[in-house]
Amino acid sequence: MKIFETFLLIGLIICALSVTFTKRMLTAIVIYMSYSLIMCVIWVILQSPDLAITEAAVGAGVTSILFFVTLKKIDGFGGDSDNEQD
């Protein structure tokens, strides 16, 4: 159990670092969704099932959907690197 928890925590740090270093915003939001899901499993390991249900419904559900709708309204699906053409 301790090894499993260690892998999940390392996965959390990897997800947070990938959000920092991606250039496309769509990728960053999807990685944020998976960060939220890994956090949900950690809540179960720390013996708090209330938090797990709430985090799954709210973090991976509603917050990520709000990010997607914001991206749609500002036409931001391209990311902040400009299109390179050969």
Added chain:
Amino acid sequence: MSRIRDNYKTSPAGRFEAWYKDGYDPMDDCMDIHKPAEVSEENDVADVIAGLDLGDTVYDRTTNKALRISGHIYKILSVVLCVVMIGALIWMVQYLPPFGQPDNPVNNEVSERYIGSGIQETGAVNFVTGMILDYRAFDTFGESCVLFIATICVQILLRYDEAEKDPANVRRRQKAATDRIYEPKNDIILQKVSVILVPLLFIFGIYIILNGHLSPGGGFSGGAVIGAGLILYLCSFGYAKTERFFTVRTFRIISLAALITYCLAKSYSFYTGANHLESHIPLGTPGAILSSGLILVLNICVGSVVACTMYAFYTLFRKGDF
């Protein structure tokens, strides 16, 4: 390969090499030379000066030297601040009491009281729900108010502005408004799947809310699940069908009724508790659904506020209105 060469040519090293070898002038395309406008009798002098576009170089990062230097200083200082803060926090962690020991200072007599007399005083089998809806119910009331205020603020921010003059924004608003017309014909997969999923989500959300005091869950989780179900229904079937049962009037009535019920219920407990009176609400047998006094009513109130808020956020972002 040509892209690499182009990048090299515009880099500082490439420009230095061009200057060194060919004598190319580095100030060649950095200066904007405007032909001065003819001052005729119709043009005002102020118009000519305004057309010369002098003032923008102060705000441009590449031409204003003070801005550039302060930008570099800001970056260095912020990196130093981050490193110092992370270092201080991690250095602090090693002095904390060890993780998971029962004699930590955090496990004091408060949690013993909440668990030890939780069943007699609240009647809830789930100690966490009993704590947040009975012992510490005012925190939950404040949190429901925060949700309501956030919805109102988002509605104020995202309203359609009738006096919008920018043509790009007007076009975008019109595109968002006409988006709804094509929605039901859009996605057949979404419609077939949500025929099965949406009733399941509603029933599951209601189950979580009603069993908040018996099993993990409660008002927040169930409300979020119901909100997600409403969002899925809106996405697959369009605004016209959702407005048949959920309009802005429904939102107002549900939110206000839930918050006022919560306020009245907790005022009653506040009044009887402060005057050392006996609160005459029966606690029932622990383990049944109709037990634990007011916790069931409060769970339903909190769940409905959360569900309305989650749905309201989505539809305000999408449409600007309910």
Added chain:
Amino acid sequence: MLDIEVLFTSHLEETVAMILFGIGFSLLLLNRNLIKKIMGLNIMDTAVYLFLTAKGYIYGRMVPILTDGITDPNAYTNPIPDGLVLTGIVVSVSVSALLLSLTIRLYDRYHTLDLDKIIMEWRKEEDA
């Protein structure tokens, strides 16, 4: 000065929570994109919740729900940090929604997501 073995054997969750807090903070401070800033704030929030919940965990004890009629407080983990974090998660959704709606309005006004450019345009208009 910095005892690495103690950090990673007996304080693992708290160390990771502080590292995540630092990553979120640096994302908030050093990135110029508004959406990445909001994500950094969310990561900071969840790191603090992880830290709080790790304070309430006790080895070898059960979820704080009455099972088999045991009402002994020494058989359940601490329920108080659970309640605090539950409120916190829902409030963090409200904060994110508010910040995202502000971002939409800023984009409508200035047509860019870069915070430096927005401040420059705003100063230009203020001085004019």
